[in-house]
Amino acid sequence: MSELVLTGISKQFGAVKVLQPLSLKVSDDSFVALLGPSGCGKTTLLRIVAGLEAPTEGELRLDGKTLWANGAGLPPEDRGFGMVFQSYAVWPHLTAFQNVEYPLKVSKRLKAQYPDAPSRRAAVERALKLVRLETLGDRYPHQLSGGQQQRVALARGLVMEPPVLLLDEPLSNLDARLRAEMRRELRDLHRSLGITILYVTHDQREAFEMSTRVLVMEAGRIAQDGPPDEVRGNPAPGFVTEFLSEA
Amino acid sequence: MAELAGLPLGTVAGAAARSLALGTAVAAAAGAFGMALAWLTSRTDLPGRRALTGFFSVPYALPPYLLGMAWVVLGNPTVGLLKDWFPSGGIYGLAGMVWVLATVAFAFPFLELRAAFERLDPALEEAARMSGAGPARVFREISLPLLWPSLLNGMVLAFLFSLAAFGVPALIGNPARQYVLTTLIYSQLRVGGMDGLNQGLLLSLILLVMAGAGLALSGWLARQRARRGGTAVSGGKSSRPALVLLGRARVPAAFAAWGFLALAVALPWIALFLSALAPVAGDFRPTAWTLRNLERVLTMADFQEALVNSLLLTLGTATAVVAAGFLLAFLAVRRGSRAASWAITALGAPFSAPGTVVALLLLMGATVAARAGIPVDGPLVLMGAAYALKFAAGAARGIANGFAQVHPSLEEAARISGARTFTLLRTLWFPLLKGTLGAAWLLCALPMLTELTMSVLLTGPGGATLGTVLFQLQEYADQPSAAALAWMLLTVALIVGFATRSREKEA
Numbered sequence: 001m002s003e004l005v006l007t008g009i010s011k012q013f014g015a016v017k018v019l020q021p022l023s024l025k026v027s028d029d030s031f032v033a034l035l036g037p038s039g040c041g042k043t044t045l046l047r048i049v050a051g052l053e054a055p056t057e058g059e060l061r062l063d064g065k066t067l068w069a070n071g072a073g074l075p076p077e078d079r080g081f082g083m084v085f086q087s088y089a090v091w092p093h094l095t096a097f098q099n100v101e102y103p104l105k106v107s108k109r110l111k112a113q114y115p116d117a118p119s120r121r122a123a124v125e126r127a128l129k130l131v132r133l134e135t136l137g138d139r140y141p142h143q144l145s146g147g148q149q150q151r152v153a154l155a156r157g158l159v160m161e162p163p164v165l166l167l168d169e170p171l172s173n174l175d176a177r178l179r180a181e182m183r184r185e186l187r188d189l190h191r192s193l194g195i196t197i198l199y200v201t202h203d204q205r206e207a208f209e210m211s212t213r214v215l216v217m218e219a220g221r222i223a224q225d226g227p228p229d230e231v232r233g234n235p236a237p238g239f240v241t242e243f244l245s246e247a
Numbered sequence: 248m249a250e251l252a253g254l255p256l257g258t259v260a261g262a263a264a265r266s267l268a269l270g271t272a273v274a275a276a277a278g279a280f281g282m283a284l285a286w287l288t289s290r291t292d293l294p295g296r297r298a299l300t301g302f303f304s305v306p307y308a309l310p311p312y313l314l315g316m317a318w319v320v321l322g323n324p325t326v327g328l329l330k331d332w333f334p335s336g337g338i339y340g341l342a343g344m345v346w347v348l349a350t351v352a353f354a355f356p357f358l359e360l361r362a363a364f365e366r367l368d369p370a371l372e373e374a375a376r377m378s379g380a381g382p383a384r385v386f387r388e389i390s391l392p393l394l395w396p397s398l399l400n401g402m403v404l405a406f407l408f409s410l411a412a413f414g415v416p417a418l419i420g421n422p423a424r425q426y427v428l429t430t431l432i433y434s435q436l437r438v439g440g441m442d443g444l445n446q447g448l449l450l451s452l453i454l455l456v457m458a459g460a461g462l463a464l465s466g467w468l469a470r471q472r473a474r475r476g477g478t479a480v481s482g483g484k485s486s487r488p489a490l491v492l493l494g495r496a497r498v499p500a501a502f503a504a505w506g507f508l509a510l511a512v513a514l515p516w517i518a519l520f521l522s523a524l525a526p527v528a529g530d531f532r533p534t535a536w537t538l539r540n541l542e543r544v545l546t547m548a549d550f551q552e553a554l555v556n557s558l559l560l561t562l563g564t565a566t567a568v569v570a571a572g573f574l575l576a577f578l579a580v581r582r583g584s585r586a587a588s589w590a591i592t593a594l595g596a597p598f599s600a601p602g603t604v605v606a607l608l609l610l611m612g613a614t615v616a617a618r619a620g621i622p623v624d625g626p627l628v629l630m631g632a633a634y635a636l637k638f639a640a641g642a643a644r645g646i647a648n649g650f651a652q653v654h655p656s657l658e659e660a661a662r663i664s665g666a667r668t669f670t671l672l673r674t675l676w677f678p679l680l681k682g683t684l685g686a687a688w689l690l691c692a693l694p695m696l697t698e699l700t701m702s703v704l705l706t707g708p709g710g711a712t713l714g715t716v717l718f719q720l721q722e723y724a725d726q727p728s729a730a731a732l733a734w735m736l737l738t739v740a741l742i743v744g745f746a747t748r749s750r751e752k753e754a
Contacts, residue, residue, distance in 0.1 A: 052373050052489035076376040076489070083377040089370035093392045106388075107379025156378065166377075 002063055002163040002196050003027050004049065009058035011044050011220075018044050019220040021057060026164065031190045031197045033207035033228075036217035037243065042200045043168055045217075049198065050083055050166055051076035062163055080109055082157030086169040088149040090141045090156070096148075097137035100124045100155045110160060127159035130189065147178045154186075158193070167199045171206060183209050204244060208232055216240050252449045253442060258431070263453050265420075266410055266427040269344055270461070273409035274402040276349040280507065281356030281401055282394075286386065287504055289364035290372070291491045294501045299508065300361065301748040306511050307354040308744035310697040310714075311347065312414025313737045316721060317515030318347050319418055320522040320730060326529025328518055339423040344416055348409050350511035355408065356401025363397035364390075369488030382491040396469055403465040407458055411601035413700040414714075418721065428454045429603045429700065436607075436704060448611065451604040458601060512741070519737055522730035540731035549719075550732065553711040556627060557696055560712065564634045565692040569684055572643035577676060580650035581658065591643045598640035602700035606633050610704065626710025633701040638694065642687040649683035650676070689747060697736055 004026040011019040019041045026032050034042040047053040049060065051067070051074060060068040067074050082103075090099050101124045104114045114120045128134045131151035141149050150170060157165050171179045187210040190197055201207055207214050208228045216224040216231065216239075224236040235241045249256035284303060288296040306314075321329045322338025330337060337343075371393065375385045391398075413429040421430055428450050435446040493500050522528070524536040544550050578587035597605045609632055613623040623629060661675045677684075699714035706715045713736060720729035 047489070050373075050377060052376070075381070075492070076373070077379045077381050080379070081377060083374065085370040085374060087368050087370050089368060089374040091371060091374075091389060091393075102375070102380075103378035106375070106384060110379060153374070156374070160378070 004164055004196070004198075005059075005061045006049070007059040007061075009045070009048060009055045009060065011041070011048060011053065012056045017220055019048075019055075022220075022222055024215070024222070026196065026198060028196055029194050030213055031187075031199065031211045032213045032215060033211035034198065034200045034215050034217060035202070035204065035207040036223075037202060040217040041220040042202075042217050046166055046168055046198060046200045049164070050081055051079050077106075078108070080107065080160065080162055081164050081166050082160040082162035083166040084150070084153045084157050084168065084170045086172055088141075088146070088153045088173070090149050090152045092141050094140075095137065096128070096133060096139050096141070096144065096152045096155075097124055099141075099152050100127050100137075100159050103156060103160045107160065123159055124155075127155040130158055130193075131155045131185075147174055147182070150174060150182070158189070158195075162195070164196045164198055167197065169200055169202070172201075172203070179206075186210055216243065218243070252446050254435070254446055254449075258426075259450065259453070262426045262428050262431040262450070263457070265341065265425060266429070266454065267457060268341065269348070269412075269416070269427055270406040270410040270457070272341075272345040273348045273352050274406040276345060277352040277405035278356050278398055278402040280349065280353035281360055282391075282398060284353070284504060284507070285357050285360035285364060286390070287500060289361060290390075290488060291493050291500070292497065293493065293504060294497065295505070299504055302508050302512070302745075303357055304354060304748050305741065305744040306351045307358070308693055308747070309351060309512070309737065309740050310414070310694070310699070311351045311412060312418060312699055312714075312718075313519070313697070313733050313740070314350065314511075314515045315347050315415040315418040316717075316729065316733045317518040317522075317737070318343065320518040320726075321514070323529075328521065328531055336423060339419055339425075341420070341425055343419045344412075344425075344427075347415050347419060348412055349405075352405035352408050353511075355404035356398055359397045359401035359404075360394060363394045367393060373489050376489070399465055399468060403461055406461045407599060407601075410454065410458055410461070411603065411700065413603060413703065414718070417718070428457075429601065432603050432607070433703065444607075444610065444614070447607050451601070451607045454601050455604050458599065462599065516734075516737055516741065519730050519734035522727065523734040525727055525730075528726040540727040541735070544728050544731045544735075547716075547728070549711055549716050552709070553713050553716040556711060557713040560627065560631055560634065561692050561695040564631050565638075565688050565695055568635050568639050568642050568691050569646070569688045572639060572646045572687060573672075573677075573680075573684060575643050576647035576650050577672065580647050581655075591640065591647065594636070594640035594643060597636040598638070602633070602637060602698075603704065605637055606701040606704040609633055609636075626705050626707040629705045630698075630702055630710065630712065633705060634691075634695045634698060637701065638691040642691050645687045645690065646680065646683055649680045653679055689743075693740070693743060697740065 006022065006024040008021045008023055009019060010017070010021040022045075034045060036042050044053060048055045054073075055068060058068070059066070060073065062079070067079055090096075091102070094102065101120055104110045104120045104123060114123055124137070125134060128137055131154050133148060133151050133155065136144065136148065141152070144152065150173070154170070157167075171182050174182065183206060189195075190210070199206070199211065211228055214224075214226065214228050214231045215222050216236075218239045224231055224240045231240070232244065235244050251259050284299075287293045288300045288303070293299070318338050319327075321327055322333045322343065324330055324333070324335065324337030324339065327333065327337055338347075367390070372385050372389055375389045376382075380388065411429065413433065416427045416430045417433070420427060426434070432447045432450045432454075435443045435450065437443070521531050523540055524538070525531055526535050526537050526539070575587045575591055578584040579591055609629055613629060616623050657679070658671065658675060661671055666674060697714050698712065699718060702712045702714045703718055706712065713732075717729060717732050717736070720732065
């Protein structure tokens with residue numbers, strides 16, 4: 001059971017308040033979409049969870065384990081989250097297989113779980129199969145299309161069997177047709193694997209088609225929080241109504 | 248004993264081996280310093296990293312032989328200011344040459360790597376952190392393999408720079424009788440006559456082959472890398488990279504980085520300053536301080552001649568080079584002229600070749616011309632030609648980049664308005680590229696003003712420059728005057744260096 005708890009998390013860059021103090025519980029098996037226009041603080045929130053950014057104030061816990069409190073916490077490499085980036089961030093000097101294998105070789109937790117090459121190979125092949133790249137493991141990123149590179153990045157996150165999988169605008173560099181395909185696949189993966197997902201996007205379609213819970217963000221605040229049908233059917237007056245009507 | 252054009256084979260081989268060792272060691276040291284400093288200033292929470300980044304581009308603007316003189320003041324085994332801190336031979340010898348050159352040459356890999364870190368998508372490193380790798384591992388397994396081509400480029404530049412260096416080996420190698428190719432060429436030429444010139448040409452051929460081999464090796468390594476698919480791509484949004492928190496290492500790392508800057512720039516300046524005030528070499532008591540050295544230099548006839556010569560040469564040559572570069576770049580980039588592109592490419596040869604080789608070929612050319620009845624008048628003409636050949640490619644390339652960055656529609660709109668080529672250059676391109684042209688001019692003028700390597704070979708009666716006068720003062724053991732002049736020049740270079748240092752954009 002994974003439960004991610006944020007308590008009074010805020011972030012300030014110099015004089016600019018990017019995140020107002022906010023509290024949030026992400027519970028097991030949910031697919032939470034952080035939806036909002038650019039600059040609303042959704043990516044900053046995700047990076048704070050990841051450990052790539054330090055919050056100005058607040059606490060962060062995972063299943064009772066403290067990730068951040070009192071101005072100090074675990075570095076990203078010790079948190080065990082998987083993450084998929086907008087720019088794919090697949091390493092150009094490693095093959096698709098090596099990219100996916102990397103966490104199993106470097107993470108303290110996973111090294112113990114996969115002590116030898118055969119056990120790693122099996123896990124990597126499973127992950128590549130999940131994203132339908134099982135035949136392309138030997139390719140280098142420059143031999144793969146953008147969509148395929150993004151699948152490698154996804155497999156690299158899935159192979160870690162993370163308590164929460166973090167995705168930062170993973171589809172916005174893909175063309176419209178691929179995006180539709182990936183939306184379906186991500187939703188199916190979430191259902192079949194039962195993983196917990198925190199997903200940042202500015203695209204309403206992504207949020208409403210895949211998630212089980214939508215958080216609409218505005219100017220560092222959560223403007224509305226609820227299941228997708230509720231948010232779409234009954235948007236909060238003001239910002240959320242306006243934002244949703246723009247599409 | 249075996250001989251090569253009248254030189255003992257052992258002497259030639261020794262100098263060649265020492266040149267190679269010097270270039271390799273400086274490249275290695277510069278690579279290590281440059282990489283460490285580039286990583287610290289790009290990816291960590293090092294205190295003052297913005298300011299440091301600007302300061303680290305300053306040594307680039309300093310003539311290395313001025314720093315060499317400062318290190319002699321510090322590390323002379325008998326009268327050095329800090330002689331007790333050095334091994335028994337003082338600063339003299341190969342290790343001393345490597346150190347002094349590395350304090351300048353680290354800037355080549357540093358600047359290459361800074362730019363590369365900026366281009367590298369931070370998500371590539373962040374993805375590795377998320378996979379469970381600590382900062383050291385991320386550096387080793389992700390950053391280093393991806394930045395390897397930039398590191399290699401910077402190290403090759405450091406290698407070529409050290410191979411071509413003359414002042415520092417002359418100041419720090421010669422007293423220990425450790426000659427490299429450039430200093431051996433100089434001493435052969437001083438013997439004079441056709442013999443000296445021939446020996447010099449032979450030695451410079453070896454120097455040229457070594458420089459070419461370095462370039463070829465790096466090109467080959469880069470191609471190997473590319474074949475394995477290891478080219479770094481950047482993409483996505485340029486997010487603020489997650490900084491590596493140095494934690495307990497933060498204070499020691501800051502000490503190391505700022506300390507390196509102090510050692511590379513501040514300490515040499517202080518050494519020259521104290522030495523300039525000392526009545527005789529080695530007497531550093533504050534009570535004995537005097538301005539006599541400065542006064543003597545300023546009233547010296549040689550200095551006054553050199554100042555006028557250097558200023559005239561620099562102003563004239565830098566302006567001519569930038570004007571020619573402007574026209575060549577315009578023709579190459581905007582008119583697609585093959586001849587102009589070819590000329591810019593061809594100028595790359597003297598640009599990359601050691602200055603000693605360029606000067607010798609010019610001397611040779613002048614000798615041949617004189618025999619054919621065409622007298623080449625005076626050392627200033629030869630020096631002007633040498634400076635122009637040496638620095639033209641850098642200027643032309645910079646200006647060509649400037650042309651390439653402006654959208655063609657600007658020129659098309661002006662032509663439709665009726666502007667012809669000359670009007671275009673005057674009313675559109677010159678105002679648009681003023682900044683680029685100014686930067687190119689400075690980039691030429693700074694090294695010309697204090698040029699030593701080529702000037703020392705081409706100088707003659709009436710042809711003293713700041714570099715050659717300084718070198719003479721040092722050679723004829725008037726150390727206090729030499730220090731006074733070196734201190735003044737270093738101060739000017741530092742002011743210009745700080746004023747033009749690369750500034751971090753506000754993120």
